[in-house]
Amino acid sequence: MKKTYNVNGLTYLPRQDGTANGNIGQHLIQLSSDGTTWTTVASGTYLDDSSPKSTPWTTAQARYVRIVAQTEAGGRGPWTSAAEINVLSTATYTKPPTNLGIWGATLDFPIVPAAAAILPNGKVLMWSSWKPLDFGGGGGSGTTDTCIYDPATGTVSRKIVTETQHDMFCPGLSLDASGRPFVTGGNDAAKLSIYDPNGNNWVAGPNMQIQRGYQSSATLSDGRIFTIGGSWSGGEGNKNGEVWSPASNSWSLLPGCPVAPMLTADTRGVYRADNHGWLFGWKSGSVFQAGPSKAMNWYTTTGSGAQKAAGLRGTDPDAMNGNAIMYDAVNGKILTVGGAPNYQDNPATSNARIVTIGAPGTTASVAAIGNMANARAFHNSVVMPDGKVLVVGGESYPVPFSDATSTLIPEIFNPATSSFTSVNPIAVPRVYHSWALLLPDATVISGGGGLCGACQTNHPNAQIYSPAYLFKADGTKASRPVINSVSASNVAVGAKITISMNRAVTSFSLVRYGSGTHSVNTDQRRIPLIPTASGLSYTVTVPSDSGVALPGAWMLFALDSANVPSVAKTIFIRPS
Numbered sequence: 001m002k003k004t005y006n007v008n009g010l011t012y013l014p015r016q017d018g019t020a021n022g023n024i025g026q027h028l029i030q031l032s033s034d035g036t037t038w039t040t041v042a043s044g045t046y047l048d049d050s051s052p053k054s055t056p057w058t059t060a061q062a063r064y065v066r067i068v069a070q071t072e073a074g075g076r077g078p079w080t081s082a083a084e085i086n087v088l089s090t091a092t093y094t095k096p097p098t099n100l101g102i103w104g105a106t107l108d109f110p111i112v113p114a115a116a117a118i119l120p121n122g123k124v125l126m127w128s129s130w131k132p133l134d135f136g137g138g139g140g141s142g143t144t145d146t147c148i149y150d151p152a153t154g155t156v157s158r159k160i161v162t163e164t165q166h167d168m169f170c171p172g173l174s175l176d177a178s179g180r181p182f183v184t185g186g187n188d189a190a191k192l193s194i195y196d197p198n199g200n201n202w203v204a205g206p207n208m209q210i211q212r213g214y215q216s217s218a219t220l221s222d223g224r225i226f227t228i229g230g231s232w233s234g235g236e237g238n239k240n241g242e243v244w245s246p247a248s249n250s251w252s253l254l255p256g257c258p259v260a261p262m263l264t265a266d267t268r269g270v271y272r273a274d275n276h277g278w279l280f281g282w283k284s285g286s287v288f289q290a291g292p293s294k295a296m297n298w299y300t301t302t303g304s305g306a307q308k309a310a311g312l313r314g315t316d317p318d319a320m321n322g323n324a325i326m327y328d329a330v331n332g333k334i335l336t337v338g339g340a341p342n343y344q345d346n347p348a349t350s351n352a353r354i355v356t357i358g359a360p361g362t363t364a365s366v367a368a369i370g371n372m373a374n375a376r377a378f379h380n381s382v383v384m385p386d387g388k389v390l391v392v393g394g395e396s397y398p399v400p401f402s403d404a405t406s407t408l409i410p411e412i413f414n415p416a417t418s419s420f421t422s423v424n425p426i427a428v429p430r431v432y433h434s435w436a437l438l439l440p441d442a443t444v445i446s447g448g449g450g451l452c453g454a455c456q457t458n459h460p461n462a463q464i465y466s467p468a469y470l471f472k473a474d475g476t477k478a479s480r481p482v483i484n485s486v487s488a489s490n491v492a493v494g495a496k497i498t499i500s501m502n503r504a505v506t507s508f509s510l511v512r513y514g515s516g517t518h519s520v521n522t523d524q525r526r527i528p529l530i531p532t533a534s535g536l537s538y539t540v541t542v543p544s545d546s547g548v549a550l551p552g553a554w555m556l557f558a559l560d561s562a563n564v565p566s567v568a569k570t571i572f573i574r575p576s
Helices: none
Strands: 005-013 026-032 039-045 053-062 064-069 084-090 106-108 115-118 124-127 144-150 155-161 172-175 181-184 192-196 201-204 216-219 225-228 242-245 250-253 278-281 286-291 295-300 306-312 323-328 333-337 352-356 365-368 377-383 389-395 411-414 419-422 434-438 444-448 461-466 483-486 490-492 496-501 507-512 515-517 526-529 532-534 537-541 552-559 569-574
Touching: 005 064, 026 053, 039 053, 039 155, 053 106, 053 461, 115 172, 115 434, 115 444, 124 444, 172 216, 172 515, 181 216, 216 278, 225 278, 278 323, 286 333, 323 377, 323 389, 333 377, 377 434, 389 434, 389 444, 434 515, 483 552, 483 569, 496 552
Parallel strands: 039 106, 323 526, 490 569
Antiparallel strands: 005 053, 005 084, 026 039, 026 064, 106 461, 115 124, 115 515, 124 144, 144 155, 172 181, 181 192, 192 201, 216 225, 225 242, 242 250, 278 286, 286 295, 295 306, 323 333, 333 352, 352 365, 377 389, 389 411, 411 419, 434 444, 444 461, 483 496, 496 537, 507 526, 507 552, 532 537, 552 569
16 A cells, blocks of 8 residues: 555445356455565455445554455355455554453454354354345344354354244344253244254244243243243233243243333333343242343242332433343342433433342342443443453444444443443444354454444444453463363252363353343353362362353353463253
8 A cells, every 4th residue: 555554444345247256255354564474354254245345443554455355255166356445544543452452353244143142162153134234124034144153263154044934133032051042033023943053953942922022031040941021023012921941842921920010111112111121040940130121020930920029220210222241140249231211312321230139039239339431222241251341332322223322432340349441442333233242262252233234334243352361461462271171061050060270270250151132141140169279170169059050051261360261161050
């Protein structure tokens, strides 16, 4: 480019002559200051069509930019073509400090991923709707466009799912006791689809008793799955609770679990008021509902079910499209952040609360803490191995399919100080239809947003955040402890696990694998573990209550005295 620029993106226009030959599929985008040494700032796979492609990345300085076409998008031959390629730049550049974490290379996908789940094999399963870049015009088509990103190889594979006859846009989403994504309702409002990571295939389950979209679901202490709400599709109102049993592979209505106590006072009525519940499976098959309504509730799922008020979330108003994160399951600690009184077209808050729960049916304790620096709705929050929580994305005035008031500065909550610290900005707005999830290597992947066809706010990509705990003070990568082996990878609650390390560590944690859509992740939670040591052999004990240590797939991390985490080992926990 003849001189150095502050570059932050590239646009690629495939050929426009009606022929698809040469469309770029899998690719790398790389920068260089001398034309010899190259740094990758983006990778992934473009959709095989003629639409313009845009790849943003975190601003960097370069004189040379290249796109390396690794595959022809349709596998039609050894060709590469382009009608136009443009490099985007900005006037200013400040090198991001590593003590605030680093956002890595952009990952391009052939779909706008509106939902995602981390699989027990470490891969990331994502999906959009019946179209890769749009949800409208064919809802309930029985088709879902999906892709899988493999962090180990950097590859992205796309699959159009028709075998379950389920358009899985705007669903309820949980990971079951085997770690399988369990997807309910949405555009096809009665359907259940389950993804099997071992066979890489989708299986149809029994239809729900009540049609739903925008509902939430939660895995229970005995492996059943509870769902409630969801008036976005399948009719409005009376979306009371029901529960799926793996033993009978069937749904049962719970007339004692009414949705009415958890409704917000949304100006658009029940169509929005019963959406996106903040649900936590807890002890004895109970469910704690922390929001988004200001009124909190307990649901009992045995027999015909029951409901009991758990108190107000302090002075916090209704907080639709806010977040709730169980960062310490042993002590029942839940962080709630942001949200807005109505689903859209009103200011979000920067509120933060710590909700503490104990025995099912008791009033929850609520403590107001210092607010976030930014008001947010449509954001996502992720608990990390050290117990801190990354809050990423969102906008101060929530409007679906708009980036107008998006917040690019993430924040990290520190439970030791009950305070928030702003960190390095993301390159792409992450608002409506975005998600963020913890990966087994202790990084966080944040992606999606949009899914509105030819709009300007589609974000078919993701970035991975490496928190500051992965770096030394001088900015170089920290040396990480290594888990050499574990005594068992499938254990019951209350079991002891012996862990062999390569060097001394001070603590361990279990973090449940996560899933996310529409700012809801009812799967993630963290269990701090205090070890006993014998040399480099450590023993930890899984909590004995399966309401704390929910059944399913968990990531086991070891942390050293500087809180540098290992790469996780996967542990499956089952009820006693």
